[in-house]
Amino acid sequence: MILASSYRSAGRRATERSIGLRSVSSAGFLSSQSGQGIAIAALSGGLLWLVWIYGNGLRDPRYFDGWVLAGGMSLQLGFHIATKTAMLSPKLAMRWRHFHVFLGYLLIAAFISHSNFTLPDTSFEWALWASFVLVTLTGVFGTYLAWSLKAKRGIDERIGYDRIATRRAELAQEVHAVVVTTDPVAAAFGLPAQPYDAWIMDLYTNHLRDFFQGPQNLTAHLIGSQRPLKRLTDEIDKLSPYIDRQGQEKLNAVRTLVVEKDRLDFARVYLGLTKGWMFVHVPVTYALIVMAILHIFVVYAFSSGDW
Amino acid sequence: MRSPEWLRSVGLAQSETWARPSSARDRFAIVLALVTIVGLATLFVFSKGTSFLMPGPLASAHGTIEKCSTCHTKSGSGQLSWVRGLVAADSHADSKACLTCHKMPETAFNAHSAPSDVLQQSTERLTKIAVATPQPQSARAQSFAFPTMDLVAGGVTCATCHQEHQGVNFNLNKISDEQCRSCHVVKFDSFDGNHPTFDNYPFKRRTRIVYDHAGHFGKHFPEVAKKDAAKRIPETCSTCHNSREDKLVMAVESFDKTCSTCHLDQITGKERVSGPKGIAFLSLPGLDLESLKKKNAAIGEWPDASEAALTPFMKVMISRNARARALLQTVDSLNLQDLSTASDEQIEAVTDLAWEIKSLFYKLISDKASDALGDLNIGSGAKLSPALVADLTASIPRDVIISAQQQWLPNLATEMASRQVTSEQDRDGWSTVTKGSPIAVSASPAPSGESDPVQAAASVTPDVSGGADTAPAAGGEWSDTATAASDSSGDSSPDSGTDGGDQTASTDTSSSNEPDSDDDTAANEAKKPVKFDPPACVVRVLGQCLVSNGSEGGTAQPKGAAGKTDAAKSKAANSNETSSADKMPPAMRAGLRDVMQAADADVTRANAKAAHGATDSGRRMVVAENQPASKSAGQSDDLLYPTEEELREMKALNAGGGAAAGPPGVTGKASTSNAPPEAGATIDAEASAGVPTARSQTAASPVISIESTVDAESWADYGGWYRQDFAMFYRPAGHKDKFIYSWLFLTGPQALKAEASPAGAVFDYLTNKDAQGSCTKCHSVDDIKSKGRLVNFAPLSIESKQGRFTSFVHEPHFGTMDDRGCLTCHTLEKDRAYLKSYEQGNPQSFAANFGAVKKDLCQTCHSSTKARQDCLLCHKYHVNDAITPIMTTKVPTQ
Known part of the structure; x- marks a missing residue:
């Protein structure tokens, strides 16, 4: 429960810090x-x-x-x-x-x-x-x-172009922290680790680490395409049915951070164009x-x- | 206040706005602005002129204009001189530059370039129509938001409508219907919409040529066809009408092709039943000589048989100054042939008139007609050109006048030479002022000097001899009048006339005729204005030169004047030549010699040496040729006595009744071919008997030695001059007779209906119903308010359409007419009083032969779905056109 709540707080934090989508009907x-x-x-x-x-x-x-x-x-x-x-x-x-x-x-x-x-x-x-x-x-x-x-x-609107790099680094750290976090209960009882965390780590290693390392998908953002984001979220969603509840919460937090990173990339592109x-x-x-x-x-x- | 969502959605990122200004961006912006300034400055420095500032290419018609200052007058040729254009100046300056090539009237900047009064009349007319015409909303809005009244009131500039720099193929004449509408009081949507109905279109005035279509179609043509089938009767409208090259005028074919078939004889007078067929031009009016004699009026010789009236042409010729006009006014109220009740002042006026007439004859003979009539008080006072005077006199031959003078006033030269001339002569031209003329009434043809002594004896101031003596002293009648008169005046004065006048005169005469008097003669020659060829014409109207370039050599010092004087001296020394007799063909000279001899015989027989100064040039030539150069004054009298041989010749002439004699004016006996030989003998006898009677000059017609049954009038069947009784007539030669035309043209403007004037009398004479030439039978006469009258010689033409707002081209419509042809649009209205409208002078008051064209008829094609209907299709803006003159290129010289 504690872990789930920590994952939720990470996602909420990310959402709160994000450049947040304004809801326009x-x-x-x-x-x-x-x-x-x-x-x-x-x-x-x-x-x-x-x-x-x-x-x-x-x-x-x-x-x-x-x-x-x-x-x-x-x-x-x-x-x-x-x-x-x-x-x-x-x-x-x-x-x-x-x-x-x-x-x-x-x-x-x-x-x-x-x-x-x-x-x-x-x-x-x-x-x-x-x-x-x-x-x-x-x-x-x-x-x-x-x-x-x-x-x-x-x-x-509070985020300027100059703060994007810092925020991107924060997101990278946050996603890394979420991914590497193991179940403290299992670790306390010496139980063998579930394969779910390994699967999530594989996901991070293969698809998310580079994504969070720097600006990505410049062209897609210029043309307003969300296909790269969808590809990542699809990978997360595909894994979700095979893992336990805790793992799913972890994946949700990762998913939120991915979306936030994508928005940050979008903001970077557009704020750059605006200056241009x-x-x-x-x-x-x-x-x-x-x-x-x-x-x-x-x-x-x-x-x-x-x- | 919260912004609307749609505004917020397009707002910039707040972060960007709130961010501190980008110093790099601002620096770049300032640098770019500076670069722009420097770049433009560089462009100014290195470019040629200011053409790079041009907003676009000129229209092709103006494509060759390279300098901006050609049209933009304030712009100079320098790169920065255009800045001067920012200073306020004449708003029409550039438009005036347009007018250097496009000739426009002075009203160029008025709306339509039309005169203000025309615009005002038009506006008043259209304002009434506007009340009933619904206005489109856009027109209302335009009038409200951007009224044009003030704009137009200040004058419309060319660029208002003609926007340049729109490209090579731009149509500069393009103007929209809405632009037309903006000024007009009648604001309508379109032609097929609320365009006002036509107001008696196309008739603005009556036709210039009086042609009653209905009358010709219904009456004249059938009658002529019935009478003479060979005569050409028009079959179609196009027989007489055609669309000219300009396409704007459905013109009338020429007179020769149309009207001449029936109307030519009316012009030449062949069809005239009563009255003279010619126009009396010069006459010697009949005077009541008896009354004049009773009142001691000194009019000199005057034929008592004349019953002629003073012609209006002579009145114009005489009335060239205020005194003469006053004189004519006095005389006009008199019956010249009954002066029994005339007052002394009126008698004096008649006397003056008689001398004016004599002066006129004298001048017409002694000088060129162009000199004698050049200063006629017609034609706005400008000196008439020789060509125009030739038209005004129908190039009357001098011999015709001489011939008449010789018969009517044989002693004219003597009389004129002896008349006193006052200083007024110099001021008023050749008009002679009569002041106690020494020549008394001598009602006689006064042939040569035969009767002069007799008359002198009977006259009140019998100094005829003196006058006669002075004639030769004048150096010949053909010399300058003033000179001759001044020479003779002293001799012929009443004081010197009786007491030794003869002697004095004789002395004077001889001295002046002596070869020793070279200096005087030469001086006279030098005083005489040297005559040159007519000067170049300055103002020409309808082919007539109205104003010549300066005075006709009258005051100009001729080239080689000194040489001419020398020549005159040498000629005077030999022959005392002052006439052109020597230049005559030998045959004519021979004839003149005969006449002179005959005249001299008369003179001898009458023993009147004064007659030696008789008037004809031939005699003068005799004097000049026969008089020995070395003869003294006293010897000169010998010449007046004929030799035996000459006496025999004279007798032979008398016996022949003058039939074989020369011009009767010289002999004074063979006065007419109709007169029996005895008449001359009788007169002669009377004269030689010293009877101071006024001889009856029963016939003043020219003497012809060849029998002819043709009277003078018929002889001039096809036009020209002839003489009958005491008048010289001109018979029109045909259509477009220059004599009548030029008189009507010149006198018309002075022929105010409300004001009698000599010019008006001529105009009335030539335009009355029975006038010879019958010009105004077909050419209508318009009364022009305070500008006299105008005979419409020219039919409808493109020129006469100047000033009209509506134009119509017939040709494109020919294909649209039905079987009725022209009658499709022009319906013949038979019952209208077409001819009656010509009984008055207002051309706008009329009844047309044809019905007006209706708008509905045009609208059948001209609508939004068929043919064009824009304003400029039928209306033109520049009603007087804008003419681009031909470049004046000087002829290349070596």
Whole structure:
């Protein structure tokens, strides 16, 4: 009983320390995603309609959507500055971040309208266009990462990228400790050891030791595949019917630790990507702002018609 | 407040946000921004111009433009000069650059480039329609959110509609229906939707050519066919109408191909039953000489038989200054042939008029017509070009005028030379101011100098002799009037006329005619404006040169003027030549010599040496040729006495009744072919008897020695000049007669209906119902508010469609018509008062021959599911077009 309870506590500990899956109901998730999509589509459509009637009013619509774009970009830049200067409280920063993402989607419509649904013709226009597209794509990618982390598997938001290695080592020690632990009652009476522990040790030796030694399954995590995890859990599950109750509890603790390790690997991959896309998103935004300012000056210097 | 789940789901990992900013990432971002700045700066430095800033290729039509500053006027050629464009300036500056190639009217930046009043009228009309037209929601929203009124009020720039840098194949003329709608008060969805119904389309005004389709189809064509089956009667609409190359005008074929069959004879006057078939152009109006004589009016010689009226053309020619116009106003209220009740002022006006007429004749003979009529007070006051004057006079030959003058006013040169000329002459051109003319009324044809002494004796101020004497002294009648007049004025003054006037004049005359007087002659020659070829035309309208390039050499110092003076001197020394007689063909010169001899014989027989200064050039030539260069003043009188041989010749001429004589104006006897020989003899006898009677000039027609049964009018059957009685007539030569056209064209703008004017009189004369040429039988006359009247010579053309918002191309529709052909759309309305609408001058007040085209008819094809129905299919934006001029390339020189 004591052993079983120790195995449970190990599993619970692991679960508590894990990056824990957030429970999001599929119905709520779908509705939230749909609501977001509909709102963005509606606002984008409204923007395009405004641009259309603006053009119908004998004005150059590029000025209208251009200033919508410039205004939106300015807000996004404001968010970046506020973040950098730590002016915002965590709660406010969270709201700003959500708005940053939402506005980013709307600006895609403004940008498409501003480029008049065509590709650029000249080098400067291409540079401007490519910068915006790069910023947008990295932003969308970052959003996807955040969404996939939460929607698919989730990670503990308290765990940073730098603590993953330490946590992985802890998990390795924990699983090793679980596996090597023998039945203290049998050992006290000098009874021969049950084969179950040996079988579990074999499982650890053949399948789990390397898994817990370092980051694993990078590709699978990138594509969101859980097949490697399933393979491991299947091995554990296959052994489970042939061992006694104590052994089963031990296997359950191991299983929990395997899942936790897999999530840690997932978190490592995604937190790494998150750091990576920001390395593109922010610097290119700086370059885009420089070119956008020049673009505005050039447009007004050469303007001929009405806006 | 809790964030919605969907927002939280897309949030970034909090760990990332809360993490300290990545110094490496920020450094990289700043470096990248700096690299961007440096890269752009490098691009600016090393690139050629600012083309790398171009947002896209130009449309193919503008593809050759390389410099931004060609269109972007504020942009210079330097790499950073474009920054100047950020400074506010004229918002239309770039659009004005467009107009350097695309020619537009001054109203280019108005909506539709149309004049403001047109837009206002259109808006007022459409506002009424808009009330009944439902507006689409999008149009309402657009009007509310982005109104265009202020935008358009400031002037529409070219780039508003023509967006460049959209690619080589971009259609710059593309404009959407919604864009059209944004400005218009009538906002509708589509043509097959709520587009307003047509308002009497396509009739905006009555047709320029008066052609009653219903009348021709139902009456004239059948009658002509019945009368003369050989005559060409149109069978189809396309016999007269065709779609021209521009496709926009269903034009009328030329007159020769259509109307001439029936209407040509109406133009030439062949079908005219009553009245003269020609247009009286110049005349010597009949005057009440008896009354004039009673009131001592000094009008000089004047035929008493004339019953002609002063022609409106002469009124225009005379009324070239305010004084002359006032004079005509006074005279217009008089019956010139009954002046018995006229006041002294009116008599004075008639006297002045008589001299104005004489001056006109004198000038027409002594000078080129272009000089004499170049400053006519018509055609907006600009000097008329020689070509236009030629049209205005139908290139009347000088001989025609000379011939008339010789018969009507044989002593014109003498009279003109002896008249006083005031300083006003210099100011007002050639118009002569009469101030106590020494020549009294002499109602006689005054042939040569025969009757002059007689008349002089009977005249109130009998200084005819002086006047006659001074004629030669003037150095010839053909010299400059002012010069001649100033030379002679002193001699012919009343003071010097009687007491030794002869002697004085004679002395003066001889001295001026002497070879020793080279200096004077040469000086006169030098004073005379040297005439050059007509200058280049500056303003040309419908083929007529209205304004010449500067004065016609009148003031310009000619090349080699000194040489010319020298030449004049040498010529004067030899022959005192001042006329072109020497340049005449030998035959003509011979004829003139005969005439001169005959005239001299008359002069001798009448013993009136003053007659030596008679007017015809031939005599002057005789004087010039026969007078010895060394003759003194006193000897010059000898020439006035004929030799025996000449006397015999004169007698022979008299015996022949003038039939074989030269122009009667010279002899004064053979005045007409119709007159019996005795008449001349009688007159001669009267004259020689010194009877101061006004001889009856029973006929002023040209004398012909060849018998002919053809009268002058019939002789000019196919157009041209002829003379009858005391008027010179012009008979139209056919369609598009330049004489009538040019007079109507020039006088129309001054022919205000409410205001009588000489120009208006000409216009009325040529456009009245029975006018010769019958131009306005078919060419309608429009009253243009405060701008006179306009004869619509040109039928409907692409030019006349300028300013219209709607265009229609017939050709694509030909295949869609049913068996009724043109009548599918154009229904003939037989009962309309088509012709009645031409009885007034407003072209907008009319009744068309055909019914209006209905929108429903067009809508059968032009709908959302069939043929196009966008605005630009039928309406054009630039109602006056934007023309790209042809490049002006200078001819390469060596």
